[in-house]
Structure formats: C-alpha cells, structure tokens
Amino acid sequence: MESDASTYATQVCIGLASAVSHAVERWSTWWRKWITQRGCWLALGVTVISELLLALFFSFQQVRKATLLGVSVRKLFPVLMLTLPAASLGLVYFGARANSDSSEAFLDSGAAYFFLSNTGGGRGFLQTHRTKVNIVALAFGLALLLLGAATLVNSYRRRTREYIAVARQHRARLFADPALDDVCSRGLPVRLLSYNICVRPPGVSGSSGDDLKDERLKLLLPELASFDIICFQELFDAYSNRRSAMQAALKEYGLRHHVYLPKRILGIPPKFVDGGVSIFSRFPIVAWDYIHYRNVVYHTIDALVGKGVLYARIELPVYWPADFPRKWNRSAFPSSTVQAKRVESQTNARYLHIFSTHMQAGDRPGYEPEAYHAEIRFHQAEEMRDFIARKVADDAGPVLITGDFNINARISPENPHESRWYRELMQRFGSAPRQGAALQVVDLVSLAHSGMHPITDDGKCIDYLLFDPRQGPVIAHGDENGAVRIYRYTVPEAARTRIFPEEDFSLSDHSAVLARLRIPVAWPNS
Numbered sequence: 180m181e182s183d184a185s186t187y188a189t190q191v192c193i194g195l196a197s198a199v200s201h202a203v204e205r206w207s208t209w210w211r212k213w214i215t216q217r218g219c220w221l222a223l224g225v226t227v228i229s230e231l232l233l234a235l236f237f238s239f240q241q242v243r244k245a246t247l248l249g250v251s252v253r254k255l256f257p258v259l260m261l262t263l264p265a266a267s268l269g270l271v272y273f274g275a276r277a278n279s280d281s282s283e284a285f286l287d288s289g290a291a292y293f294f295l296s297n298t299g300g301g302r303g304f305l306q307t308h309r310t311k312v313n314i315v316a317l318a319f320g321l322a323l324l325l326l327g328a329a330t331l332v333n334s335y336r337r338r339t340r341e342y343i344a345v346a347r348q349h350r351a352r353l354f355a356d357p358a359l360d361d362v363c364s365r366g367l368p369v370r371l372l373s374y375n376i377c378v379r380p381p382g383v384s385g386s387s388g389d390d391l392k393d394e395r396l397k398l399l400l401p402e403l404a405s406f407d408i409i410c411f412q413e414l415f416d417a418y419s420n421r422r423s424a425m426q427a428a429l430k431e432y433g434l435r436h437h438v439y440l441p442k443r444i445l446g447i448p449p450k451f452v453d454g455g456v457s458i459f460s461r462f463p464i465v466a467w468d469y470i471h472y473r474n475v476v477y478h479t480i481d482a483l484v485g486k487g488v489l490y491a492r493i494e495l496p497v498y499w500p501a502d503f504p505r506k507w508n509r510s511a512f513p514s515s516t517v518q519a520k521r522v523e524s525q526t527n528a529r530y531l532h533i534f535s536t537h538m539q540a541g542d543r544p545g546y547e548p549e550a551y552h553a554e555i556r557f558h559q560a561e562e563m564r565d566f567i568a569r570k571v572a573d574d575a576g577p578v579l580i581t582g583d584f585n586i587n588a589r590i591s592p593e594n595p596h597e598s599r600w601y602r603e604l605m606q607r608f609g610s611a612p613r614q615g616a617a618l619q620v621v622d623l624v625s626l627a628h629s630g631m632h633p634i635t636d637d638g639k640c641i642d643y644l645l646f647d648p649r650q651g652p653v654i655a656h657g658d659e660n661g662a663v664r665i666y667r668y669t670v671p672e673a674a675r676t677r678i679f680p681e682e683d684f685s686l687s688d689h690s691a692v693l694a695r696l697r698i699p700v701a702w703p704n705s
Contacts, residue, residue, distance in 0.1 A: 226263050226264050229263050230260055230263055233256065233259055233260060233263075236480075237256050238478070335420040335424075338393060338420060338421070338424045339420065339423070339424040339427050339428075341393075341397065341424075342396070342397065342400065342424040342425060342427065342428035343424075343427055343428050343431060345397045345400045345401065345428065346400050346401075346404075346428040346429070346431035346432060347431055348401075349400070349401035349404055350404065350431060350432065352401065352404035352405055353404050353405075353432060353433065366654060366697030366698050366699045367496060367697065367698045368407075368695050368696070368697060369407050369408065369531075369653070369695070369696040369697070369698060370405055370406045370407045370408070370693075370694075370695050371406065371407065371408045371409075371410070371579070371581075371644075371693070371694045371695070371696065372403070372406045372408070372409045372410065372691055372692070372693055372694075373410040373412075373535070373581040373582060373642065373644060373691065373692040373694075374409070374410070374411055374412070374668075374687065374689065374691040374692070375411075375412040375413050375537070375582075375583045375636070375642065375687060375688075375689035376395070376396070376399065376411055376412070376413055376414055376686070376687045376689075377390070377413050377687040377688050377689065378392045378395070378396060378413055378414050378415060378421055378455075379392075379413060379415055379455075380415045380417045380418055380419060380452055381418050381419050392421065393421070395686045395687070396421060396424075396425060398668075398670060398671065398686060399668060399686055400425075400428055402668060403429065403432060403434075404432045406434075406461075407434075407460070407461040407462065408458070408459070408460050408461070408462070408493065408533065409429070409434065409457075409458070409459040409460075410456070410457070410458050410533065410535040410581050410582065411425075411455075411456065411457045411458075411459075412455055412456055412535070412536075412537040412582055412583045413455045413537065413583075414439075414455055414456075414457050415452060415453060415455040416439060416441075416442075416453045416455075417442060417451070417452040417453050422439060422457060425457075425459075426459070429459050432461075433461050434459040434460060434461050435461075436459070436460040436461070436462070436463055436464040436491075436493075437457065437458065437459050437460070437464075438457070438458050438464060438467040438489060438491050439453065439454075439456065439457040439458070439489065440453060440454030440455070440456040440457070440469050440485060440486075440487055440488075440489040441453050441454070441469070441485065442454075442485045443471055443485055446471065448477065448482050448483065449483065450471060450483060450484060450485035451483050451484075452483060452484045452485060453484075453485050454469075454471070454484065454485040454486050454487050454489070454537060455484070455486075455537060456487075456488075456489045456535050456536065456537055456582065457489070457535075458489060458491045458533055458535055460491065460493050460533075462493045462494055462495065462496065462531075463493070463494045464491045464492065464493055464494075465492050465493075465494050465530070466491075466492040467489070467490055467491050467492065468490045468570060469487055469488060469489045469490060470487045470488050470562065470563075470566050471485050471486065471487040472486055472487050472488075472538075472539070472559045472562055473562065474539075474555050474558035474559050474562065475539060475555065476539055476551075476552065476555055479539075479540070481539055481540055486536075486537050486538065486539065487536065488534055488535070488536045488562075488563045488566055488567075489534070489535050489536070490532070490533070490534050490566070490567075490570050491532075491533045491535075492530045492531075492532055492533075492570070492574075493530060493531045493532075493533055494529065494530060495529065495530065495531050495576070495651075495652070495653070495698060496698060517621045517623070517626070517646055517648055517654070517655040518648050518653075518654045518655070519577075519648040519649060519650045519651060519652070522650060522651070522652055523575045523650040523651070527574070527575050527650070528574065528575040528576045528577075528649070528650045528651040528652065529574060529576060530574050530576040530651075531576055531577055531579065531651070531653060532567075532570065532571050532574070532576055532577065532578045532579065533579050533581070534563065534566075534567055534578070534579070534580045534581070534582075535580075535581050535582045536559075536563060536580070536581075536582035536583075536584070537582055537583045537585075538556045538559050538560075538582075538583065538584050538585045538586070539552055539555045539556050539559060539585060540552075540585050552585075553586065553600050553603075556584065556585060556586050556604075557603060557604065557607055560584075560604055560607050560608060561607055563580075564607065564608055564610070564612050564618065565612045565613050565614070567580070567612075567618065568612035568613070568614060568615030568616070568618075569614065569615065571615070571649075572614070572615045575649050575650035575651060576649065576650075576651035576653075577646065577647060577648045577649055577651035577652075577653040578618065578620070578646070578647040578649060579644070579645070579646055579696075580620065580643070580644075580645040580646075581643060581644050581645070581692065582642070582643065583636075583641055583642055583689065584604070584641055584642070584643050585641050586600050586601065586604050586641060587600060587601070587639040587640060587641055588600075588601040588622075588625070588632035588639075588640040588641070588643075589632045589634070589638075589639060589640045591638075592634070592638030592639070595628075595631040595632050595633065595634075595640075596631065596632070597625070597630075597632060601632070605620070605622070608620055608645070618647050619647050620645040620646060620647045621645065621646050621647070621655070622643065622644070622645055623644045623645070623646050623655055623663045623694060624640070624642075624643065624644050624663060624665065624692060626663070627662065627663035627664060633665045633690075634665075634690070635665055635689055635690045635692070636688060636689045636690065637688070642665075642689060642690065642691075642692050643692075644663065644692050644694055652698055652699050653696050653697070653698055654696065654697040654698070654699065655694070655696050655697075662694065662695050663692070663693070663694045663695070664692075664693050665690045665691070665692060665693075666690060666691050666693050667685055667690045667691070668685070668686040668687070668691060669684045669685055669686060670684040670685075670686065
C-alpha cells in the first residue's frame with residue numbers, strides 16, 4: 180500500500196510539474212509572439228508617452244531654468260526629444276526575432292532598412308551578423324551598467340567618508356558647554372537650528388550653474404556641532420546620498436537620532452522626490468510621523484515633490500517640576516518670556532513636539548499672483564494644524580513648529596511690519612482643529628525683533644519658528660541676547676566663492692533661524 184501511495188504521489192507531482200511547465204511554455208510562446216507582432220506599436224507608444232512626460236516637465240518654469248549635470252535644460256530638451264525615437268527604433272530592431280515576418284516587414288518598409296541594409300537591396304552587415312552584434316551589444320551594455328553601478332557606489336561611499344572626516348576635525352566644538360551657574364539659574368539650554376539649505380536633487384542647480392552642494396554642506400558641518408536639534412529643509416534625499424552622509428557625519432557630534440520626510444511614488448499624484456525635510460536630534464526621538472499635503476498647485480514642480488509636515492516626538496532630559504513655581508528663578512529672564520502658566524507632571528508633559536515643514540513655492544515672476552499660492556498655503560497650514568492636534572493629543576508637552584512656510588510675513592522688502600498674509604496664517608493656526616484643542620502659538624522670530632519681521636530670503640520673511648508652551652517645562656524668550664536670531668552662514672574667507680549671485684558668499688539662498696530654549700533644572704529634595 181505504501182508503495183502504491185508513493186507511486187501515486189510521484190505521478191501527481193510529475194503531472195503538476197508537467198502542467199506548470201506546459202503553461203509557462205505556452206505563456207512564453209504567446210508573449211514572444213505578441214512582442215514580435217506588436218513590437219513596433221509598443222515602441223511607438225512608449226516613445227509617445229515618454230515625450231509627453233518630457234514635455235510636461237519642460238512646461239514647469241523651475242525645470243526650464245534648471246541645469247542638469249551642468250548643462251541647461253533648455254539645451255537638453257530638444258536633444259532628448261530627438262534621441263528617444265532613435266533609441267526606440269534601435270530597441271525594436273535588436274529585440275525582434277531574427278525569423279520574424281513582422282520584423283522583416285518593418286525593416287524593409289521603415290527607416291531601419293535605410294540605415295541597416297545595403298543600398299543595392301542586399302542584406303546589410305548588421306542584418307547578416309545579427310546574433311553576434313546582439314551578443315556584443317548585450318555584453319557592452321552589461322559592462323557599462325556594472326561600471327556605472329560601481330562608480331555610483333564608490334561616489335556614495337567617498338562622499339560619506341569626506342563628510343565624516345570634516346565632522347571629526349571639529350569635534351572639539353562639542354566641549355563648549357554652558358557655565359554651570361547659567362544652567363542653574365536659567366535652565367538647561369536646548370539649542371535649535373532651522374535652515375533651508377538649498378541642496379536640491381542631483382542635476383537641479385538653478386540658473387547660476389553648479390551650486391556646489393557637497394562643498395557647501397562640508398563648509399556648514401563645523402557650525403552644526405553646538406546644536407541639539409536641527410531641522411533642515413531642501414536637504415533632498417532623492418537620487419543622492421547627501422542626507423545619509425550628513426546623518427553619518429552628525430553622529431560624530433552626538434546627533435544620533437534622525438527622521439526625514441519620504442517620497443511617495445505610488446500616490447496620486449506620485450511624489451517622485453522626497454520632501455527634503457529632516458530632523459536631527461541629540462535627544463531620543465521616541466515617535467515620528469508625517470503627512471504629504473493634499474492641497475498643491477498641480478501645474479508646478481511641487482506637485483511631484485513630497486512636501487508636507489514631518490513630526491518628531493523628542494524625549495526631554497529629566498527634570499523635577501514639583502518645585503518649579505517656587506524654586507525657578509523667574510527674574511533671570513526678561514519680560515518677553517514664553518512659558519506655561521501651569522506646569523504638568525513629567526508623566527503628562529514629557530515630550531517636546533517638533534514639526535518641520537516646507538510649503539508650496541511659487542510667488543515669483545512668471546507665476547500666478549501671490550493670492551492664489553497663498554490660499555493653497557493656508558489650506559496646507561490647516562492640514563498641518565489638524566495633524567499637530569492629532570499627534571499631541573496624548574501629551575501636554577510644548578509644540579515647536581518650524582520651517583519654510585513661503586508666506587511672506589513682511590509687507591514689502593522695505594516694510595518689516597506684518598502682512599495680511601501673515602495675519603491670515605496666524606488666524607488659521609489659532610482656529611479650532613477638527614479634533615483636539617486649538618494651538619496658542621507665539622512667533623519667536625517676531626518676538627525677538629520687537630514685533631518686526633526680519634528678512635530671511637530675497638527681501639521676504641518666510642522662515643518661521645512658532646512655539647506653544649502648553650503645559651510643558653520648556654521656556655522660550657525673545658529678547659535675551661542671541662536667544663532667537665536670524666543668521667546667514669557664509670563661505671569662509673579662505674574659500675570665497677559666490678555661489679548664489681543675489682547673496683554675498685552665502686551657503687544658501689535662505690538665512691538660518693537659531694533658537695535657544697531652556698528646560699528648568701531643580702535638584703531633587705532641594
């Protein structure tokens with residue numbers, strides 16, 4: 180019986196294997212036949228779709244003004260439009276079967292016959308030695324592919340090594356700790372940087388040519404050692420490892436915790452490029468999340484970029500708030516201190532909630548009026564407000580919102596008073612979200628400049644630092660010397676190169692926002 184059962188099982192297995200093999204063979208035969216008969220139309224369809232996508236990208240003003248590998252996109256566009264049909268023609272010729280009737284008809288009737296056969300009607304060299312040519316072409320293509328992959332990997336590893344080497348040269352800056360009496364009287368400082376560093380994806384360099392992305396990041400690295408939390412905008416991760424190289428370098432300074440805003444290729448519309456927003460922290464990031472904005476201007480390049488809000492829940496250093504109202508030296512702060520009216524226990528207000536964003540760009544010559552883009556940004560601000568309310572519902576800790584809002588807080592380059600766009604933004608932030616409590620944010624940048632709005636980019640104030648202490652132990656103050664300030668990082672004297680024509684030796688087209696918050700320190704049983 181066992182022998183019969185074993186024989187039966189063997190026959191079943193053989194039958195199943197035969198059926199699968201037959202199905203695979205039939206499918207393969209059908210697929211080869213389909214490709215052979217419709218290869219020309221398939222290549223034509225791919226070519227048309229590719230050229231339509233190229234034309235769509237070229238319709239964006241940002242793309243037309245950009246450069247790719249140092250060459251203007253305006254010059255590359257016609258070359259690509261002519262190269263695509265030629266490449267498709269070559270693929271059809273070398274991909275079709277040697278004995279295919281449709282392939283022969285295609286060769287005899289099309290441009291391929293003109294190029295690949297003799298004028299006397301005989302078969303051309305490529306047709307005669309088609310198999311050998313295919314093998315040589317395949318081997319050459321694979322060799323180029325492997326060489327390109329090896330070059331790319333080596334480039335990525337070399338960039339990471341260079342960034343780490345620069346960071347290690349300046350680790351001594353880590354030991355510039357604040358004085359003990361300053362910590363005891365005013366609290367433990369939490370030093371924060373928010374900076375749009377204009378490190379766009381590879382090949383995108385703007386109208387001024389090569390913008391020296393790696394050189395600028397390596398010049399900036401020594402300045403980052405003293406910060407505890409860093410929020411970058413436009414540190415794009417798409418098709419480059421600059422963000423991961425910065426992550427490896429900043430670990431040398433103790434900023435070991437890191438999150439970023441990813442791309443979303445499968446979305447509608449697809450986000451082929453990540454949001455460029457990153458958060459690095461010396462303190463543990465115990466949770467993080469993000470959203471991509473639903474409200475975007477679909478006929479600009481931003482529709483294909485994963486712009487949104489990045490959230491990091493940061494665990495604060497240990498403190499003892501029980502004696503906070505009595506022991507804390509309030510006189511050590513100026514009158515513009517922003518702090519909680521009632522401090523919760525460490526269990527209920529344990530975290531610092533960081534939100535970083537980069538909103539819709541566009542209010543420049545050639546775009547729609549500012550009112551159109553501003554309304555899109557206001558909708559994005561409402562999306563961010565609702566997202567914040569959801570993420571902080573379970574903790575009473577302080578909220579810090581930073582980033583490039585692209586909403587000009589100034590009336591004009593000459594007038595630093597608040598604009599109507601700024602008032603509308605603050606009103607929408609203060610309105611009630613769909614769920615949770617309304618935010619009560621304070622603009623620390625404006626507070627530090629006596630209610631005025633300093634220029635952060637091209638005559639505008641578009642980089643923000645908004646703070647809501649809620650019931651947490653974090654203190655912010657505006658008019659202490661250097662507590663919150665706008666700072667423009669520039670190329671050192673020894674390496675002076677004008678990267679951005681409109682700015683004097685700046686490392687970015689934006690200024691950075693620097694802030695120093697305080698966490699109360701009260702010793703146990705004191």
